[in-house]
Amino acid sequence: METVAVEYGLILAGTLFALGLISVLVRRNIIFMLISVEIMLNAAGLAFIVAGARWGQADGQVMFIFIITMAAAEVSVGLALILQIYHQLKTLDSDAADKMKG
Amino acid sequence: MIHLLWLIPTLPFLGALILVLTSSSISRRAAAIIGCSTIGLAALITVLIGYEFLATHTEAYRHVAWNWFAVSGLSVGFSFHLDALSLVFLFVITFVGFFIHLYSVAFMHDDAGFTRFFAYLNLFVCAMLILVLADNLVLLYLGWEGVGLCSYLLIGFWYDEEKNGYAARKAFIMTRVGDTALAIGLFMLFGVFHTLDIQEILTQAPKLWSPGTQTATIIAFLLLGGAVGKSAQLPLQSWLPDAMAGPSPVSALIHAATMVTAGVYLIARMHGIYELAPLAQLWVGIIGAVTLLIAGCSALTQNDLKRVLAYSTISQIGYMFLALGIGAWSAAVFHFMIHAFFKALLFLGAGTVIWALHHEHDMFKMGGLRKRMPVVYWTFLIGAGSLAAIPLVTAGFYSKDQILWLAWASAKGSPWFFIAALTGAFITSVYTFRMVFVTFFGAEKTHTAHLPGKLMHVALMVLAVLSLVGGFIELPHTFGHVTLLSDLLHPILPSTVLRAGAESSEVLIQLIAATVALSGVLLAYIFYIVKPSLADEIGSSCFEVHQLWYAGWRFDALYNLLIVRPFVWVSTINKRDIIDQFYTGLVTATEYFGKTFSRTQTGVLRWYIMGITAGAVIILTLSLFINR
Amino acid sequence: MNKTDLLSLIPLWILSSAAILNFFSISIRRNHKVIFIITLVSLLVDFIFLTSYSFHHQQAIEPLLVIDGFGVFNIGLILLTTLLVVMMSYAYFEQREERKEEYYILIILAALGSCILVISKHFASLFLGLEILSVSLYALIAYLRKRERSDEAGIKYLILAAFSSAFLLFGMALLYAATGTMSFQGLADWLASNREVSPLVWCGFGMFTVGVGFKLGVVPFHMWTPDVYEGAPAPVTAFIATVSKGGMIALLVRFFTMVQGHQLTLLVTVFTVLAVASMFVGNFLALRQSNVKRLLAYSSIAHVGYLLVAFLAGGELGTQAISFYLVAYFITTLGAFGIMATLSDKERDAEELEDYRGLLWRRPLTAIIFSAMLLSLAGIPMTAGFIGKFYVIAAGVRTSHWFLVFALAINSVIGLYYYIRIIAVMFDQGQSVRTSEALHPLVYIMSSFTMALLGLMLIWLGVHPEEMLTLIRNTL
């Protein structure tokens, strides 16, 4: 079947990555930051898929599965922590969590 | 007997040692006995050795106590060298020293630091003896500095007075300036001869150098520098008048009779070098001539009895330098000896007077003492006469006359020298008798507290006798023609070369000298007995000059301006060490960085992300430009 | 994957099974002691088993892992370190009412992750190890969840770590896309064969570096370090400072040596910049810091900088230097944080400088060991730290990286200032009043035993490093 040229794939992934990155930077709500990070991770995953497709190897997909798993684990821990934070700060504004500085 | 030479410096040293160690426990009486007896013994031994020396016509005797140190070619022994020159000095030092010790017993009798005083005095004598006995220049330097130390200690003996301390420091530092020159001289000598043994150097110098060699001249000048410092000659003379802050015996022994003539000794010792450095020798003469004049002028204007004597000392040493300058070696030594006698006498006399009028120094507050203390008066008169060179009777006449005559007649002499010396002689007799008249004649102005006792009288009288008869060991050949001293010294010090056809004029010169001296006395008589007002008129008429002379030609002011003030200024301005500021600057810079960076640690999560992103961007841009 | 492969992986098996064992025992009955014992024993057994490996045994589990001397050495190091951390943890957590038991599972897993990291020779295994490590660290950092700072540290670390691993992954992906291989060796071959390299690869390397740099905590990816160090419980901090960073460095070394990173101008330049920046920034930040934990965090940044000097020097000497430095640094850091742990109480860790005022006169032994640790960090003779620094400088001088070496020298002078500042405080007269409440004496005995042990090791390595040197030689 017809495959897309690698470059396009990578460019797409890159764009996705950039989007994620930017939104991490601009968002203040911790949950959204978490989500944006996930987007970046998935962008990486996509890149792997594309690469794998280019060389016709399964490794790309394998990596992608790894990434998903890891992301899941991360999010679970993350959400738990976020609960704690909310519990203490009564807000999800990441800037509020700046007790430690200097 | 002669092998006991080492005892001569050792005895006083032991005396000093004992006195220092037992200073707290020992009684005055014991201290006095120790102090005097050691010197007395030294004097005794000197006599015996001297007798043997003359009897056996010994050239020289060398005694090595131990080898001091020996490093790569320079081997210095703690060794003594006795020859006629050092013998003469030995005599003067031990004898004058002894009598001054005797005198001090009475003079210092109720002073708190009695023991300390004798300790210092003994130490001084020891150092002085080492100085004149040293057979190498390093040992000589040891004695040289040693006497400096003692003079410092003794000038500042009454240390509660701030100004005494100042005078002491001034003396030490100014002489040290000279010493530095001397030290450098030693370095150069070693560089040339690879030894510092005096005899060695004197024997080798003529082989190595033709007269007028540059190195020789430089070295001669450096040695001269040392001599100038110790002997208070131009330009380092200004410490001596202040040195009078010390007790009178000290002024007598150190700052008149012995230490200050160390410079004369040094030059006489190293005459071989000066023979090879005519320029330097000429300058010795010039310095002497100028010094004797300016010091004389200052002496004319002083009111403080001891300061008059101090300036006169400077000027008399000026005569000795003049003599050395014109190659009249033995004449210089002769005058040194006589000067030691009468100047010690004068100082002791002055001391007695001051002591009697409870430490009144100003002679215009004295007067009329002739009756109160006849012995002092007569002895003082003798001393004064000798200083003023009253013809025929006094020893001073013969010694000074010899210099005058040679200043005219010797090959290296010149009319200028002669004129200077003659003027000097005139001034001398004026200020001398000014002093005598003001102090002893006229009405009594201050009540005398206590009169001198036996001890003092003995010392005074002995010295008086010496300064009368001392002259007869050397008489001009116009009458008597005795040449004991010059014969004695001849093997060491070459006799003076006379200008051709000068002999004839000797009598004439002597007559001139005599008349000048007497006219000086006469002038003083007119001014201070007949019409005292006259002196003040002249004094006030040329006030500036008077002030200038009174302030010793303002040398102190000059040095303050040129050296002392800048030095102190620099060191105080930089007390907190400018270099340190640099390092503190570094520290502040570092701390500043610390502050700035710690401001970046905001604790805000997004800021951290920002940081990472920035880093990433930088790296990525790098990665686009660098390939492989 | 054949039998021998399985056998040679036994150390990892033991670790994972230990984790599972703990898991079950907790579900049966919560008992701190038991869990503690299990963990201790398993780690010990593991280490003993590891000693049976000869350093020359070279066993590749294609395509992911390789077990060689270097790997074995580092695994051993990790195991021992974990062991010591666990030992000091008991007393620390005994004081605190939180549910302590899971802690040990997490720490074992973290160790496991680090172990995988050091023996991986493939992006996949690298990724696996890294994430096992990180994910358990998130939990560990925020373990004392009653403490606000713990959570804050936890969330910060989580977000940033995920963020950076995104970079890492993307970088890998790019490299993979460009070269078609994910094993280091493959990468090396590809680089060797292709003279002309597309920017894609460079971008890949760049992003890869970002990920790695974050874990190492080098400037400018360092900002998490102080906060996490401060927020995390003292033993965990010790663990991060040692195992997690150490594992990453070991990996980096392997990666670099395999792909001959020293030929790649880009990497060399980047790492040079990172090294110098880390040294200076780290030390400057530490200068005026009054919180000892943060101070040590900053100093750790600087120390990574020093390590990078040896790393850039490369060659055998460089690698040896790194290994030795790691050993020394591990000991020192463990000691420092261990002491901090023993001094801490329920409310907060003993992290303020004031807590240490006059310590020498209150608890001489502790104070002396702590000073020894600090002097070692400062690189003063008679401590392991000195030999380490000496080794690093030697490596630098050998390959005449004068610039880096001088930077190092200057920085260790700056560093000196804040290390001796702590010591000065400890030797000061002023008495501070903090005392932790009484515990079971055994606890004290054990913790002080641990400390004494570390102290002795420190001095021993400092005075007689010969054995350790030969050991390291053999691993390469």
Add this chain to the structure above:
Amino acid sequence: MILLWMIFILMAGGILAGIVAAWSTVACRVIALVSITLDMVLITGVWMGQDVSTAPGTTWIADLNLPWIPSFGISFHLALDGLSLLMLALTFFLGIFAVLLSWKEIQYRTGFFHFNLLWVLAGIAGVFVTMDLFLLYFFWEVMLIPMYFLIGIWGHANRQYAAYKFFIFTQASGLLMLLAILGLYFVHGNQTSVYTFDYFSLLETPMSPDVARWLMLGFLAAFLVKLPVVPFHTWLPDAHSEAPTAGSFILAGLMLKTGAYGLIRFALPLFPESAVEFGPWGMLLGTVGIIYGAVQAFSQTDLKRLVAYTSVSHMGFVMLGVFAFTEMALQGVVMQMITHAISTGALFVLAGALYERIHTRDILQMGGFWKRTPFMATVSLIFVMASLGLPGLGNFIAEFLTLMGSWSASPVLTAIATAGLVAATAYSLRIMQKIFLGKDAHTHVLPDLSLREKLVLVPMAIAIIVLGLFPQRIIDTAQTTVEKSDNNHTTTPVPARGMLSVKGGNHE
């Protein structure tokens, strides 16, 4: 073996003293005293036993070489020759007094104090005998830490600052030396493929002038800072003035000497050519130091600070002499190391004694003490005179030899340096004047020296006088070493470098 023992005794003694102090401070002091005295006995035994001067071939009296870290070519190599012997003797001689000095002054943390004291001495002794460059650096640092504590814990008001300053200065310079050592190590290694830190094998390492120059500068950094040479001297006044008496005593007496020793033993022999090349500048630095130190000393009002600056001035002579490359100058330097240690050390003791009595170091608040403390005054007089270089006292021999030796190398600088003696007179007399002379307008209770203080000062006074009158024994002992390190250089003085070295004593 005996060398190892000497160091070991000190270290062990230190630890023991530290422990014992928990029960009895007196015992601790006694232990410290005994262990140092023991060393003193040992070294004197060696000295008397072996007549160094008569064994020209065999420079090395004792030699101990144990492998330490073979994989780096590091060995525990100690050796003793004339110079080291003198230095060791000095170390222990002063060490004994250091303990005596602290007897009353140190009442606080006595054990730890003596631990540090003995370890400083151990470090210093180590530096004086080590023949392995790694070991050198090792001991170099070992002597710093305890010193840091001595200043930082038992010092005066501003002790922390002083301690930091001292520590960081010495550390920074030490690191430079470490770099140089490593550089030399690899240069030698690459040349001969023998990687070793051994002093004797590193001698005559072939290397390009450029390399040699840089490496030597590395070594110089450490030694010049330690000496100290202007402009690296600014740590000294602070350290001296803030340290406790024993601290300043050790610092001035011994620690500065390690710098001088390092120059003679390492910097010169390892890099002969570049050393000669550096010679004129070295002499210049020395001269500057002499003058600068003297001028600075004159204006100080803090007695200890004043004495500290005099040390700067005196160490200038060391610098001058070392880089004159003449046997005589070098002998002078060795002499200077010893005599300065004694005279300046004694002055610090006096400063300490005064501080104990009147609780100030400000000389403006003193004056006229002679009446009440004649003994102290007399002793001080001796040492003050020593420090202005009065003949008959040890320092004169030192300075005289140094200057006379330097003359041939550079008359101009030597002349300037000699003029420094005048400045020395100025500040020395100022000390006397401000403290003991002048009006006594004070009401302190001011007892004269106690027996213990006499026990310290009288031997030192005797020593300085004996050194002044019978220095030959010292000179002979140092002879072989001096000759050796002199032969390393062209015995002809430094090649002319501008006005810095006009050939002297040129006679046609």
